[in-house]
Amino acid sequence: MEWWNDDGICPKRPLSCKSSDSRLGKDPSVGGVSCNDKGRVNELDLGSRWQKNSESLRGTINLSSLLHLEFLEYLDLSYNDFEGTISFPSVVNNSKLSRLDLSFNSHLHMENLHWLSPLSSLGYLGLSGIHLHDQTNWPHSLSSLPSLFELKLKGCNLTNIYPYDKNVTLSKLAFLDLAQNNFNTQLPHWLFNLSTELWFLNLSHCNFRGQIPDWFDKLNRLSYLDLSNNLFHGPIPSNLPNSSTIQILDISFNDLSGNLPKSFERHFQFLDLSHNSLSGDISNFLLSSAYISMPFNKFEGGLPHLSHEVKILDLAHNSFSGSLSPLLCHTQNNHKNRLFYMDISSNYLAGDVPDCWHNWKELYCIYLGSNKLSGEIPPTIASLPRLHLLDLHDNELYGHIPWSFHHSSTLSLINLERNNFFGSITNWMPQNISFVNLRSNQFSGNIPSQLCGLSSIIVLDLANNTLSGWIPHCLNNLTSLVTGIWNNGLTSYIVYDGGVVFTFTFKMTLSLKGQQLDYSKTLRLVRSIDLSLNKLCGEIPPQLFQLIKLQSLNLSYNHLTGKVPDEIGMMKDMESLDLSHNKFDGEIPQDISSLSFLSDLNLSYNNFDGKIPVGTQLQSFNESSFIGNPELCGAPLKNCTEPEEQKQEELEGGDEDEYFWKSLYVGMGVGFAVGFWMVSGSIFFIRTWRHRFFRWFDGVVDQIYVIVALKCRNLNDKGA
Template sequence: MTIFTSQMPLLLLLLLSVTTFHKSMCTNHTVVRCNEKDHETLLTFKHGINDSFGRISTWSTKKDFCAWEGVHCDNITGRVTEINLIYNHMEGDMNLCILGLEFLNYLDLSWNHFDVIRIPSIQHNITHSSKLVYLDLSYNYPILHMDSLHWLSPLSSLKYLNLSWIDLHKETNWFQVVSTLPSLLELQLSYCNLNNFPSVEYLNLYSIVTLDLSENNFTFHLHDGFFNLTYLHLRDNNIYGEIPSSLLNLQNLRHLDLSYNQLQGSIPSTLGNLSSLNYLFIGSNNFSGKISNLHFSKLCSLDELDLSNSNFVFQFDMDWVPPFQLSHLSLSNTNQGSHFPFWIYTQKSLQVLDILSSGISFVDRKKFSSLIERISFQILLSNNLIFEDISKLTLNCLFLSVDHNNFTGGLPNISPMAFEIDLSYNSFSGTIPHSWKNMKELRVMNLWSNRLSGKLPLYFSNLKQLQTMNVGENEFSGTIPVGMSQNLEVIILRANQFEGTILQQLFNLSYLIFLDLAHNKLSGSMPKCVYNLTNMVTIHETSLFTTTIELFTKGQDYVYEIQPERRTFDLSANSLSGEVPLELFRLVQLQTLNLSHNNFIGTIPKTIGSMKNMESLDLSNNNSVTFLGYLNLSYNNFDGRIPTGTQLQSFNASSYIGNPKLCGAPLNNCTRKEENPGNAENENDESIRESLYLGMGVGFAVGFLGIFGSMFLIRKWRHAYFRLVNRVGDYLYVTLIVKLNSFRRN
């Protein structure tokens, strides 16, 4: 014993030396590889990856895989225990051979761009993964497909599983497979295109505490059978029935999301017993009956509440002070009555307030001002009838939408960190505040349809992140500001009093897809320069926020939603002159082109034939723009009168042959009734022109193809041509005849 004790310091020193030597060997980034099997498995995984961003470049430059990006090893054994490659923009194959790492307990490959999942064909390759506790393959785009979940069976230690955004519609036994995982606590399968939910006798949720099956195709009756859950998300399925009593007896339930389903009935008062609840989303169902402060009397921990899109009768006491302080509240598309709910004024921690389209007209000015000034993230008050002057307020939220109200006075001060603001369809007046110069992060500015005036500030050139600028339907004047953001995708200056020439810089905005300068006082000629409007020539990915405006296109006014895939160019109703530059007709992705009501001259070039995406073309009311050089509408069974006073009369009758029900010049087969339709004296010349340009977008494509008339000497070409005519003729027939029939009815 004495001998052993005397040798103890030496033995400890030796053990320490060996441990230090082993660790130094495993951390020598240039010489030593800790385990050859782990090394080979990682290289096999890496082989199928296209790492265009170079996020895992260390996997090629460093020999020690324990120093590779996203790889973590045990300090003692040197074996791989964790792989975390979340949000690394990786593409290519997601090879699950990586599950063969014997000591792996954590794997996260979520939020990447893998194209396909490869599962090892030999089951024993992953039998050693019984140590795996955490597995997340979710949210890869484009959506991955997986036929079966059988490969999960060996993962007996798995506690967390997230396969959200993986298409599993071919897996019909998903729940049975999941039920074989004895340690599973958290299961997330949202957006998986699942359509079969297990019947109650197979429903085994005793071990699971977190269950997210939202955004699938389930159709089932919400029944009893939820046991130990603390987190339940079934959002956006087709679940029907009433909320079961067992669900409202889960004293540990913290998150409950049943929104966007077909649930019915009234909300039981026992909802108020869920004292641990901090997240309650039950909006967008078919619930009915009353809901009052009694339902929330014990929900002291409630933090987020969504009752939107509901038919509840709200009966909250005027003097009720809730036991909770919310950070998120959504009551959109509910009937709150004409007065802003008084209990909301007591919420001091709100970061998100969504109460749009709720019929609100009146607010307590002082309390309302204090409330919206302290909200830090999002305010949605759109589509109400709020009449209030907020010009002296400073709004500190990042997303602000108060459109379609009756707000008056000047524009409010906005947080320098604001990301998106929509103040459209109100009665704001005056000029744009000088304080707005600090909004360096602003992406979207929508001031459409107010009473704003003055010049656009020069500091607009400092808003370098701006992508959408909509100041249309106001009373702005002066010239278009120079030096605007190079990130602009949408510019709408329509229906103001802007003057001067069109700046050449507008044609160097490579992201621009929507330019509307119509109904102003712009003059001079269009710049003859290289048009670097890349996104109007080739479709590129855009970050455009969808927005809705009133637009004049296809010959009529209508509410129009600007979508990222549409390209529009509108300079109509100005005083522009000179020839239309050839560069304009090289913007082959344009779908709407309106140059009407100007003073353009010259001839439209043949290159317009390459604009195959054109849907609406309006060149009316210019001095001397020659449009169609050839027209052939034959054999289409068109019906009605050819609009008069247009270029359509400049072609001979052969252009219309094969349309026995078509009449009017240059044809002479109209009946007396057709020649003198009722109220003809009241027909508006502008309406007649609209009928022409309604179908012109298709007609010009057919017309310019006809320039190459010699092709019809070859039968194969001729047949191909008439097949094209038949296809576009269908569209032309519908649009033109509907318009002509409406003329006859008038």
């Protein structure tokens, strides 16, 4: 399909200008055509990225025709599905085009980049997402654009970053994005001789290797540097952060080692050193970046100090030791602390949780799990006015949960798994709680009916405690598990000075489907109840199966009895069901075969009997899902045909016996009547016949007796 004719006119979208047309660029949500004061087309925006309620455009495009529009200055065709081949145009009358964006038209093919050379005024060029694997001399082609200040070649499948004409430089280049290519080489020298104006440089996901060079200090206007997800190794150059202009530095996901340069104390806006092998003691550092991400390294010793400017702090998965106090209790300007997100999980921190939380009133998320913390939870944590998430799992904490949590209007997720807490499970829970993980503690007593009033719960894990009593009949009041509607958003956005936006999501590790699974990205999609490994008794209340949006239910290792209610067939979203190691009896409900999403099932070690319901889902599980039920049969266990055949044989044998006796009785009756009238008359009149008759009759009686006796013995043997 041809969209453009020789005059650059789109038949289905004719280019026209009206005095009321908006100037493109002022409002990115407005696209279309814009004209200059003389009514000539100077801006054409058909990009789909910012268009509201519009689909991507498709079809073959003739770029040469568009470039014939001599007053055209702005051309944006990005985020569409155009196709065709772009080569050097035969005639180009346009020398005014300053912005050209063809990004993310994956079906466009470019034989080379020489067609760009006549565009001497081009300042912005976007070719991201276009396959340029064959362009081995692309640096030379682009060096012919003296006005170029912004170049985007992200995800173009480029493999060659050489050669480059040293006599030509892109002296005005300020923005360069080469991310997500596959260069597999060291950083070339010419890359840092391009321009003294360069302030944005993205070289992430490019398979660059070797050491990070020390040339970056020459780029004295560099504000954004992203070298993440490469193969760099060795130490961080000491002069890397020395540039006074750097605001965003990301060197995560490499193999960097050695100590952290002292210069990293200087204020950055964004600092990401995560997923490297950096080490050393930074307890004397005063970190001041707004965003600090240093997880998955080998830092050791005590925790560093924080400036009141820090908003995001992630030091997880290191080897920090000692107390939390230096970080939490010895900060400057306590009343101005802006810390919003703190993750120091998976370290070796020990001692009590300090009672300094009144200094951190902006805290939204606290992750302190997988350490060696002991003592009780200080009540001041519960008084934090913005706290949404508290994760203290896998420590040595003990005692009652502070009742003051009940008054929190913001707390949405609490994870206390694998500690030594005891007491009641509900008198402290806040009304808006949605994710509760109290697994592997020492909580005891009944599950109180107050739990049913927590209508926002979508994940409830009370497994491996000593809870007893009945399962409450009011669980159908957990309305988020009935309707599937849950309004507490998990994703938060943090906007820093300069317009940079960072996002994060709640994270939690849950025991589902017999394994520990990380739900950092999909937690908001999980619907689960786990009451396993307790001392619960009684029958399953049918109301439980009104939670039709529940995806995982685990009631294993309890003392539950009775039949499984037929209402289980209502739970159409069920993916994992574990009722094993209880005392359920009766037949497995037939409706369980209608659970079409069921991928994990365990009904083993109960007292189920009868035949396993027939259904594609149930027969796909192996016998381990049903073993330990002696009276249960059918695939995948032993088949049920043997007892049925035996019953049929008994029925058939009974029919044969009944037929024998009926035939015997009828034959005897008829024979008696006929014989009586034939014989008795003769016997009555002939004397000699009377003697012969009685001798014969005695013999017949003896024969009948023998036949009947043998038959009865055979029947008795068969019954035995």
